[in-house]
Structure formats: structure tokens, C-alpha cells
Amino acid sequence: MMTSLVMADAFQRLSLALAIGILVGIERGWQEREAAPGKRVAGIRTYGLSSFLGGFCGFLQPIAGPILPTAIFIFFCITILVFSRMQALREGDYSATGAIAAITVFALGFGAVVADMTTTAASAVTITALLAAREPLHGFLRKLTWLELRAALILLTMTVVILPILPNEAVDPWQMINPFELWMLTIFVGAVSFVGYVMIRLTDARAGLLLTGACGGIVSSTALTLSFARQSKQTPVLSRLLAAGAMMAGAVSLSRVLLICGVIAPAVLEELAVLLGPAAAALAIGGGLAGLSPGSGDNPDFSPKNPLEVIVVLRFALLLAAVTIVTRAALEFFGTQSLAVVAFITGLGDLDAITLSIAKLPNLPADAAAHAIAVAAFANLLAKTGLAAIAGSLGYAVRLAIVSGIAVLAGLAGSFMT
Structure with missing residues (x-):
């Protein structure tokens, strides 16, 4: 046997x-x-x-x-x-x-x-x-520029060289700033943004407007919204397609917030998904309907800045540190009621920093963190709608405002379920 x-x-x-x-x-x-x-x-x-x-x-x-x-x-x-x-x-x-x-x-x-x-x-x-994968890899190398290679090396340096030598404990008298955690979060956001940047570089606008909008949302939905707004002003006939791309960018941006919370604060994700999930779905459906309906087949161009430039990385790290200090100080002196105000004001300018700061706050209930992040997300949608109205054509701004409003209402409807 x-x-x-x-x-x-x-x-x-x-x-x-x-x-x-x-x-x-x-x-x-x-x-x-x-x-x-x-x-x-x-x-x-x-x-x-x-x-x-x-x-x-x-x-x-x-x-x-x-x-x-x-x-x-x-x-x-x-x-x-x-x-x-x-x-x-x-x-x-x-x-x-x-x-x-x-x-x-x-x-x-x-x-x-x-x-x-x-x-x-x-x-x-x-x-x-x-x-x-010989042909795709060779094609990737042909398209790869020195700036992108340098960005990848920067990401590796941040991860392999700098991160291990940072102290993994609070270094300030108020016990608010942990350099290791701060840098690790910076790496995470930079890596996600760089993936979107590479996808845009590989596909270009030829791959379709909706894909360009989605990839732009991974890098910076605000930058894409503003870029498309300016193009809609120059070429009003493309306003519907440009608005569709901006909607897709907004949907991906909200999904990105959910991804970040899922990685660093799963408990917050359970509460936040009910708030941002319906809003992201509304933006995606609106973008799909507007982008796939019959009309001009032209595709706009969007050339984002490399998200891993040294100045960009350091600026985000400093912004994240500042937002972390402000949110924790507001929580310490004014309680959880102040977080909504801080989140709204900060969310107007940057969604990633406030999301990371709130999600990592110690002793903050998951539902309170989720509602604060949702406020920041909706404030960010409001800011992008304002940019569309200022820099874009009327058709572009109206379409984006209507779908963004529906997204906010969908999110508010989700809040009654929590």
C-alpha cells in the first residue's frame, strides 16, 4: 500500500x-x-x-x-x-x-x-x-519617460529607505504626530495616485472619455474637473462628454475614499459605505448615461501632473500633518461636534488628507468618523461644482451640478439608514 x-x-x-x-x-x-x-x-x-x-x-x-x-x-x-x-x-x-x-x-x-x-x-x-506579456511590457517601456521612472524610484525610496528609519511613535508634546504612520499614509495615497497616472499615460484619451475620467479621479478629481471645465469653455460642443468624464472622476474619487478607509479603518468603512456608496453610484450612472449616449465621439485630453514629484509628496505630507493636528485639536477642545465644521472646510480643498486624519483619530466612534468624512466628501463635490461654474461652459456646469446634487441627496438618504 x-x-x-x-x-x-x-x-x-x-x-x-x-x-x-x-x-x-x-x-x-x-x-x-x-x-x-x-x-x-x-x-x-x-x-x-x-x-x-x-x-x-x-x-x-x-x-x-x-x-x-x-x-x-x-x-x-x-x-x-x-x-x-x-x-x-x-x-x-x-x-x-x-x-x-x-x-x-x-x-x-x-x-x-x-x-x-x-x-x-x-x-x-x-x-x-x-x-x-512581451508586447505590452515593451510598449510600456516605449511610453515610459524619465519623469515616470524617477517617480517610481521616489516611491521605492519612500517605502524601502525612508520609512524603516522613521520613529513609530508620537514625537510631539501633544502625542498627535507619528512620523512612521504619517509617511506610510503619504506613501499609500501617492501609490494610488501614481497607479491612476500610469493608467492615463498608457491609455491616453483614445481609450475613451469615461476611462480617462475614471483614471483622472484616481489621480485628482478636482484637477480633472477644472481641466475639463476649461476645455468645455473652449469647445462648448463637448460640454456633455466633458461633464460625463467629470462625473466619473467624482465617482472614482468617492470610491477611493472608501478604499482608503477600508485599508486603514475597516470599522469606519462599514458606516461610510452607506453614505458614500449611493453617491458614488449616482455619479457613475450619471456619467455613464451622459458619456454613452449618442453624440460627438471626440475625446478631451487630460494630462495630470506626476503625483510623485518630490515637492508634491512633501506638500501632501505637510498638509496631512497640519490637518491631523487641527482635527485632533478640534476633537480635544470642542468635542466631536466640531469635526463636521473642520471636515467641511478642509474637504473644500483636499479630500485625502481629511479622510486619513479622521479615519485614524483614536477613540472616535466609527459612525462619527464616517459622518465627518461624508461631510468632507460632499463639500469636495460642492467645490468642484463651483469650479465648473466659474471656469466651464454653462452646459458643463449645469450637468455636473445636477448630478452632483442628486449624488448628495442619495448620500443623505443613506444617512437615514445608519
């Missing part, structure tokens, strides 16, 4: 090793499907045999020791490199991806026998997906 179980396990593991090679071989074969037979170093059969050979080496190791499997692996690597070299000289193509993939497949086949099968299978799928 025990022998049968051992044989069954060995069969399963060797089958997984073979399947890994076939999976990678299918992807590699598809990439080089235009090549004539016999002109490729490796295809489905070669990758399948490579992974099976790796699995068989793993099967032999407990029996023959490590020397024989190591010798086979070295011979395999030399063979692959020699044939890759011959192909490179013949075709003038010096890509090492095929050779590295073959060696990786051998190692995964070995791992299928000696390591955890689930982890090995997941690794194989991940590697295959990476190989298949």
Missing part, C-alpha cells in the same frame, strides 16, 4: 513537471509561430522534455545523490547555450529569453518533484504570463 502511494505521488509530480514544460512551450511556440520548422532552438517538445528531465533529476537525487543531477543540469545548460548561440549568429537575434526560459523550465521541473507542487505550478503560470 505504501509503495503504491509513493508511486502515485511520483507519477503526479513527474506529470506536473511535463505539464509545466508543455505550458511554457505553447507560449514560446506561439511567439515564434512564423518561424520555419527546425529554425527554432526550442518548441513545445523541447520545453516539455526539458522540464521532464528536470523532474527526473529531482526523482534521481535521493537515489543517486546530488552529483548526477548536477552534471545533467550543467550539460543541459551548455547544450541550450550552444544552440542559442548558433541561432543568434544565424539570425542576428541576440535575445536570451529563450535560453533563460529553457533553464527556468528545467528548474521548475526539478522543483515539481522535490518542492511544493502548488507553489511550483503557480510559479510556472506566473512565468508563462510574464513571457506572454
Whole structure:
């Protein structure tokens, strides 16, 4: 009985090793499907045999020791490199991806026998997906600018270098400012904004007005609303489409607030979802109806500033610190009743800072925090409507004001449910 179980396990593991090679071989074969037979170093059969050979080496190791499997692996690597070299000289193509993939497949086949099968299978799928993403990744690199690369490096520096050395305790006499938490929240907001910025850079306006509005809402819904307002003034015929994009930006902005609370204060999210969920849905539906209805197919341009510029990051960190001090001081001296006023005033200018500050307030009931954040969110909608009226065309401002008003009413209706 025990022998049968051992044989069954060995069969399963060797089958997984073979399947890994076939999976990678299918992807590699598809990439080089235009090549004539016999002109490729490796295809489905070669990758399948490579992974099976790796699995068989793993099967032999407990029996023959490590020397024989190591010798086979070295011979395999030399063979692959020699044939890759011959192909490179013949075709003038010096890509090492095929050779590295073959060696990786051998190692995964070995791992299928000696390591955890689930982890090995997941690794194989991940590697295959990476190989298949050649064109999107190359297209991304072609579009990537030095400013965006620098922004990514700034984000990594903020996370890996600066964050670990900051004290994780309050450093002011009033016990209000924790540098570690403050910087971590700054990183989180910056990372979310940077994702939206990259999405806009990858898709441009050609991907559609609603997608542009949604991506702009991840970066800065206020900046997008103002940018679209100015364009509606210059091109009134696009007012409906521009207003639709601004509505989508508002919906994403409210959803972003829910995301932030879900990460840092799940208890607040439970209360806040009833308030902001209906408002976000109203904005999304309004934007969808306005953007997808028949009309001009032109798409406006929106070019946001990089959210991870050093000055932008430091300014937000300072703003977050200031808002944190103000909200905690208001709570200390005037009680929870003052939070609505502070939230309204702060929300007119920046929604992220007040959301982070209130959500992290100690000893504040979740329902009070949720109502204060909702006040800030609705104040932010009011501010954007004001910007639309000042800088935009009449059609743009009226459409945005009507849907924003409906969103606020939907949120207020949700408040009666809490």
C-alpha cells in the first residue's frame, strides 16, 4: 500500500513537471509561430522534455545523490547555450529569453518533484504570463519617460529607505504626530495616485472619455474637473462628454475614499459605505448615461501632473500633518461636534488628507468618523461644482451640478439608514 502511494505521488509530480514544460512551450511556440520548422532552438517538445528531465533529476537525487543531477543540469545548460548561440549568429537575434526560459523550465521541473507542487505550478503560470506579456511590457517601456521612472524610484525610496528609519511613535508634546504612520499614509495615497497616472499615460484619451475620467479621479478629481471645465469653455460642443468624464472622476474619487478607509479603518468603512456608496453610484450612472449616449465621439485630453514629484509628496505630507493636528485639536477642545465644521472646510480643498486624519483619530466612534468624512466628501463635490461654474461652459456646469446634487441627496438618504 505504501509503495503504491509513493508511486502515485511520483507519477503526479513527474506529470506536473511535463505539464509545466508543455505550458511554457505553447507560449514560446506561439511567439515564434512564423518561424520555419527546425529554425527554432526550442518548441513545445523541447520545453516539455526539458522540464521532464528536470523532474527526473529531482526523482534521481535521493537515489543517486546530488552529483548526477548536477552534471545533467550543467550539460543541459551548455547544450541550450550552444544552440542559442548558433541561432543568434544565424539570425542576428541576440535575445536570451529563450535560453533563460529553457533553464527556468528545467528548474521548475526539478522543483515539481522535490518542492511544493502548488507553489511550483503557480510559479510556472506566473512565468508563462510574464513571457506572454512581451508586447505590452515593451510598449510600456516605449511610453515610459524619465519623469515616470524617477517617480517610481521616489516611491521605492519612500517605502524601502525612508520609512524603516522613521520613529513609530508620537514625537510631539501633544502625542498627535507619528512620523512612521504619517509617511506610510503619504506613501499609500501617492501609490494610488501614481497607479491612476500610469493608467492615463498608457491609455491616453483614445481609450475613451469615461476611462480617462475614471483614471483622472484616481489621480485628482478636482484637477480633472477644472481641466475639463476649461476645455468645455473652449469647445462648448463637448460640454456633455466633458461633464460625463467629470462625473466619473467624482465617482472614482468617492470610491477611493472608501478604499482608503477600508485599508486603514475597516470599522469606519462599514458606516461610510452607506453614505458614500449611493453617491458614488449616482455619479457613475450619471456619467455613464451622459458619456454613452449618442453624440460627438471626440475625446478631451487630460494630462495630470506626476503625483510623485518630490515637492508634491512633501506638500501632501505637510498638509496631512497640519490637518491631523487641527482635527485632533478640534476633537480635544470642542468635542466631536466640531469635526463636521473642520471636515467641511478642509474637504473644500483636499479630500485625502481629511479622510486619513479622521479615519485614524483614536477613540472616535466609527459612525462619527464616517459622518465627518461624508461631510468632507460632499463639500469636495460642492467645490468642484463651483469650479465648473466659474471656469466651464454653462452646459458643463449645469450637468455636473445636477448630478452632483442628486449624488448628495442619495448620500443623505443613506444617512437615514445608519
